[in-house]
Amino acid sequence: MMNLKLELPGDLFDLQFSETEFAARVRELAILELVRVKRIHEHEAKQMLGLERWQLVEKMKAVGIAPTEEVFAGIQSELSKAIDSKRAREAGKSIKNAAPKRRG
Numbered sequence: 001m002m003n004l005k006l007e008l009p010g011d012l013f014d015l016q017f018s019e020t021e022f023a024a025r026v027r028e029l030a031i032l033e034l035v036r037v038k039r040i041h042e043h044e045a046k047q048m049l050g051l052e053r054w055q056l057v058e059k060m061k062a063v064g065i066a067p068t069e070e071v072f073a074g075i076q077s078e079l080s081k082a083i084d085s086k087r088a089r090e091a092g093k094s095i096k097n098a099a100p101k102r103r104g
Contacts, residue, residue, distance in 0.1 A: 028059070036065050
């Protein structure tokens, strides 16, 4: 396990903004950043943070990380569009090839 040490002025913290809460938030953000750069998987982050899946997804979205489901949905949508486009082009070619040729 790795421990990081930050040197910050002590007067930044008080009862309304404790050092302990700040440390927990920094840890959470560090783990989310490891997900972003693909050094750990979402299920590992979920376990490390002790969260339910939906909680992790909310935290990921809050810092601009697209959850796997959304990434896959986007890929699936793009693939469907590409397939539909190819089918439409092929259907257009068959109609042109089936039309009788005119002699002038």
